Amino acid sequence: MSADEHVDLTVADLHPALGDPALTSMNFLNEVSERYPAAVSLAAGRPYEEFFDLAAVHRHLDTFHRHLVDDLGHPPEQALRLLLQYGRTKGIVHHLIARNLAVDEGITVDPEDVVVTVGCQEAMFLVLRALRAGPTDVLLAVAPTYVGLTGAARLVDLPVWPVAGGPTGIDLADLAAQVRRARAAGLRPRACYVMPDFANPSGVSIDTAHRRRLLDLAAREDLLLLEDNPYGLFHSDDGPRPPTLKALDTGRRVVYLGSFAKTVLPGVRVGYVVADQRVAGPDGRVGPLADQLAMIKSMVTVNTSPIAQAVIGGRLLEHGCSLVAANTRERSAYTRNLRHLVAGLTRRFPDQPDRPDGPAVRWTVPAGGFFVVVTVPFPVDDALLDRSARDYGVLWTPMAHFYDDSAPVCALRLSVSAVTPEQIDVGLDRLAVLITDELVRRTG
Amino acid sequence: MSADEHVDLTVADLHPALGDPALTSMNFLNEVSERYPAAVSLAAGRPYEEFFDLAAVHRHLDTFHRHLVDDLGHPPEQALRLLLQYGRTKGIVHHLIARNLAVDEGITVDPEDVVVTVGCQEAMFLVLRALRAGPTDVLLAVAPTYVGLTGAARLVDLPVWPVAGGPTGIDLADLAAQVRRARAAGLRPRACYVMPDFANPSGVSIDTAHRRRLLDLAAREDLLLLEDNPYGLFHSDDGPRPPTLKALDTGRRVVYLGSFAKTVLPGVRVGYVVADQRVAGPDGRVGPLADQLAMIKSMVTVNTSPIAQAVIGGRLLEHGCSLVAANTRERSAYTRNLRHLVAGLTRRFPDQPDRPDGPAVRWTVPAGGFFVVVTVPFPVDDALLDRSARDYGVLWTPMAHFYDDSAPVCALRLSVSAVTPEQIDVGLDRLAVLITDELVRRTG
Structure with missing residues (x-):
């Protein structure tokens, strides 16, 4: 659009929710994943697609x-x-x-x-x-x-x-x-x-x-x-x-x-x-x-x-x-993926130096569901996600999006629901490089 | 429910819209039509059903x-x-x-x-x-x-x-x-x-x-x-x-x-x-x-x-x-119904006594759409609708529901969209009796 385009309204004329991060953050996350369609997505909480079937509908x-x-x-x-x-x-x-x-x-x-x-x-x-x-x-x-x-x-x-x-x-x-x-x-x-x-x-x-x-x-x-x-x-x-x-x-x-x-x-x-x-x-x-x-x-x-x-x-x-x-197959797929992801994290971050405040990179091991939270020793923000998508080819969700304030959060959410084990491997490889690069960059 | 039933909330605890006629009136109209399923409905603005087809879906x-x-x-x-x-x-x-x-x-x-x-x-x-x-x-x-x-x-x-x-x-x-x-x-x-x-x-x-x-x-x-x-x-x-x-x-x-x-x-x-x-x-x-x-x-x-x-x-x-x-058949059906309704009104209220303020019962003759408004010389309220449904077997909509105040309105809305010409005839016969009874009751 041209700089001198005629504007009919401004967001300030509209309901205050429209300028609010609670609404714009969802938009941002969607935009990032649309901008980098080739990136492996460990971001979306979408259900598994292998069993989608139009005839069943x-x-x-x-x-x-x-x-x-x-x-x-x-x-x-x-x-x-x-x-x-x-x-x-x-x-x-x-x-x-x-x-x-x-x-x-x-x-x-x-x-x-x-x-x-x-x-x-x-x-x-x-x-x-x-x-x-x-x-x-x-x-x-x-x-x-x-x-x-x-x-x-x-x-x-x-x-x-x-x-x-x-x-x-x-x-x-x-x-x-x-x-x-x-x-x-x-x-x-x-x-x-x-x-x-x-x-x-x-x-x-x-x-x-x-x-x-x-x-x-x-x-x-x-x-x-x-x-x-x-x-x-x-x-x-x-x-x-x-x-x-x-x-x-x-x-x-x-x-x-x-x-x-x-x-x-x-x-x-x-x-x-x-x-x-x-x-x-x-x-x-x-x-x-x-x-x-x-x-x-x-x-x-x-x-x-x-x-x-x-x-x-x-x-x-x-x-x-x-x-x-009705969800026997889906449940197996999620269970398999969750175990694969946790095992993959363990393999990729095996011997972390002992630190007084625990390992540098930690993660949750939930007994089910779609999500694993990875905690890292640096703030995880939208700029890092953007860089992760562009330079490393992997998408995830900054945990900061789930807190209703602007305090920095040193964690990210991984989802296992809409990927294959192979995609998890590729995604984790890329995520490990990102985290390692980031640790080096910040400590060294 | 029993009189001493435990109540968890009152409507006054909830958003003010919930006590408002704009929301409750729709409810009332639905309730009336559910209570009298045998009544002919000239109330609903629903589309014609004759051409409904699941295979087409x-x-x-x-x-x-x-x-x-x-x-x-x-x-x-x-x-x-x-x-x-x-x-x-x-x-x-x-x-x-x-x-x-x-x-x-x-x-x-x-x-x-x-x-x-x-x-x-x-x-x-x-x-x-x-x-x-x-x-x-x-x-x-x-x-x-x-x-x-x-x-x-x-x-x-x-x-x-x-x-x-x-x-x-x-x-x-x-x-x-x-x-x-x-x-x-x-x-x-x-x-x-x-x-x-x-x-x-x-x-x-x-x-x-x-x-x-x-x-x-x-x-x-x-x-x-x-x-x-x-x-x-x-x-x-x-x-x-x-x-x-x-x-x-x-x-x-x-x-x-x-x-x-x-x-x-x-x-x-x-x-x-x-x-x-x-x-x-x-x-x-x-x-x-x-x-x-x-x-x-x-x-x-x-x-x-x-x-x-x-x-x-x-x-x-x-x-x-x-x-x-896509709507050739539907358009013909609505046109046929609209003409049938207007002709039916003309036939049923043919020679109204000349009055300084016009005929006692008048109606609009729209060039299309679903709705005809009938004006009568008495207020049309929910109590009358209820009586119409119960005692006369015909449903319509009080025009008062479309005004955002409580002033009396001497008009009702008829819809031609979800009925056959035969149902229009039965509905108008019943409506004519209701209106005549009401005129007699009020004038004499």
């Missing part, structure tokens, strides 16, 4: 259509209407989602408490929009935090207060302290956002005893918990999975955010929220929070594409509503 | 897939990734939308200025979220106003100021007066929302000369226009359609909101926005408003389901990107 759609007619007894024209016309704001696969939660998670859910959403992102957005009633409201979130949560909060003018994550997944003393601090400042903490299983980006999981303590604290402090669970199925050991917070929730403290992006397909853009909290209206009528979220949804996206929902519905039906069963 | 998906491989030259794995993986926030059918706008509307659009959205509702939401920067911002909208616009504005805390519609579709003197009034009050009118073709709910269209005057006024007052055009293709005469505001827009004054719900299928939930306004960032970089909307979208729905987009893309490709060509 067609089949799922037909399976769900048959379900409407054969199982639910809809006349043909009504089944067609359900798939192709405007429809129920809360969705048409809610009964199958409830069944899936019973089968895979042991959660008992009234299908009326489910809102099917345009991906989990819309579920988060709806919940935050509902909870942000005024300028004294704040949201607590385990830091480092998924950037989509921070971005959605920005759009509804809801400040996000970080709560220390730490090795247990959530520092409960810090959570209690933040709640007290907020209340002392005249603020109203509405909820605490947490990803208990293989969190993005930390990879850390919360153990069952700590989950119970978190629920106790939430009850004591009268706090909602927003449980986001996109990775829970992808554990790499064969032991039992810990129960979700929602499965342990006897007091309707937990709003459960569900995603099918990793367990079915990102391209359907279907997620959901379970919101069984009872809400009293001004007329005294009581209904689930889900109904309030649906009212918001009707003004954001009207309803989730029933065609997209049908793809999810068909996939669920074809696997007895179990996504554990 | 499968075919469109495959057509677009072939287009990715054969026309755009994507390798098979890349084509699959585009359809099933996370993808471009602004969408993957933008080039076909640009072609469609060229073919059908004579609008030249850079595909980079298009954001594909989850229905037109999300397009509206994104634009309002972007434009509402602070508490002094207001939106102008032609009254009566589509309730989805008012609801979206509530969600972003943006007040909507009504502008008189009147017989020309928009009263320009009133628009100028409202702009001045807002500015005098220290407020910033961000844009004026208008549906120039067969507006919902009024059915009124703006003629070409008046469109030009509106654009002149917008330039003079430095105002954006939000042009919403879901019904433009459904004109019932054979004359030329008036150009859209966007086709006449030489100064990037118009943000164009597009819908495929009526021209392809509601169940795909795909719409779009053309936002070619040039926006300068804090770093001096200039890009289209579309890029800012995409940043917001990335935190609301991430991207529009590429599977749903593919259905639209396939349909466009199969008709040379012309939705005029």
Whole structure:
């Protein structure tokens, strides 16, 4: 564009979120990966692509259509209407989602408490929009935090207060302290956002005893918990999975955010929220929070594409509503990749000089999920990522993007989800050279 | 539910939009139609269902897939990734939308200025979220106003100021007066929302000369226009359609909101926005408003389901990107229904007593679209609708729902889009009895 081009608006004329790093950082990360398409990407948290299958999409759609007619007894024209016309704001696969939660998670859910959403992102957005009633409201979130949560909060003018994550997944003393601090400042903490299983980006999981303590604290402090669970199925050991917070929730403290992006397909853009909290209206009528979220949804996206929902519905039906069963191959691939990545890091950083503060390069060894965090003895910023992509041919994500301030962070996130073991090898070779060069450059 | 049920929250704890008639009225209308499924519905603005075809959905998906491989030259794995993986926030059918706008509307659009959205509702939401920067911002909208616009504005805390519609579709003197009034009050009118073709709910269209005057006024007052055009293709005469505001827009004054719900299928939930306004960032970089909307979208729905987009893309490709060509049958059905409804009203209210203020029952005769407004000599409220559904078996929409205040309105909206001529006859018979009963009850 020319320098003297006529400008119609400036970003300063628009909503403040648009100048905010929470929104622009996602953009930056996408731009880098588009600029260097030949780089090996250990950045994207995208699901594995080897099993993508367009024929399965067609089949799922037909399976769900048959379900409407054969199982639910809809006349043909009504089944067609359900798939192709405007429809129920809360969705048409809610009964199958409830069944899936019973089968895979042991959660008992009234299908009326489910809102099917345009991906989990819309579920988060709806919940935050509902909870942000005024300028004294704040949201607590385990830091480092998924950037989509921070971005959605920005759009509804809801400040996000970080709560220390730490090795247990959530520092409960810090959570209690933040709640007290907020209340002392005249603020109203509405909820605490947490990803208990293989969190993005930390990879850390919360153990069952700590989950119970978190629920106790939430009850004591009268706090909602927003449980986001996109990775829970992808554990790499064969032991039992810990129960979700929602499965342990006897007091309707937990709003459960569900995603099918990793367990079915990102391209359907279907997620959901379970919101069984009872809400009293001004007329005294009581209904689930889900109904309030649906009212918001009707003004954001009207309803989730029933065609997209049908793809999810068909996939669920074809696997007895179990996504554990549906993801056997995917789970193996992620487990294989995670082990390959950790072994590859160990091989490439084998004998680090003993230092009082531990080895120069360390990494997490999560029991599942997509992400490994590598800590290095220098700040990892966007400039380094840009150089890594351009000069070394490898992409990853600076952990700084997941903190809601500008403090330097000496860590980066690697994702194992959308690569082959061969690509992991190439990526790690390049990353090792980058880190070594950087260590030499900075120390020597 | 029991009277002593434990309540977790009250609506007063949530965002104020949730207690607002703009959101609850849509809910009420849906509830009424669900409660009386046997009633003939002249209420819903849903598209005609006779031509719904699931096989066509499968075919469109495959057509677009072939287009990715054969026309755009994507390798098979890349084509699959585009359809099933996370993808471009602004969408993957933008080039076909640009072609469609060229073919059908004579609008030249850079595909980079298009954001594909989850229905037109999300397009509206994104634009309002972007434009509402602070508490002094207001939106102008032609009254009566589509309730989805008012609801979206509530969600972003943006007040909507009504502008008189009147017989020309928009009263320009009133628009100028409202702009001045807002500015005098220290407020910033961000844009004026208008549906120039067969507006919902009024059915009124703006003629070409008046469109030009509106654009002149917008330039003079430095105002954006939000042009919403879901019904433009459904004109019932054979004359030329008036150009859209966007086709006449030489100064990037118009943000164009597009819908495929009526021209392809509601169940795909795909719409779009053309936002070619040039926006300068804090770093001096200039890009289209579309890029800012995409940043917001990335935190609301991430991207529009590429599977749903593919259905639209396939349909466009199969008709040379012309939705005029694709909707020949639909257009005939709407035209037939509109004429049948107007003739039916004339037959049922033939010889009304001469009154100084005109006939007791009058109706609009639009040149296309879905809606006819019937004016009666008594206020039309929700209680009457409820009685109409229960005792008379006919549904329609009180025009009061489209005004952003509680003043009584003596009119109702009839929709011809989702019914057969036979259903129109039954519906009008019932409506005529209701109106006659009501006239008798009130006068005698």
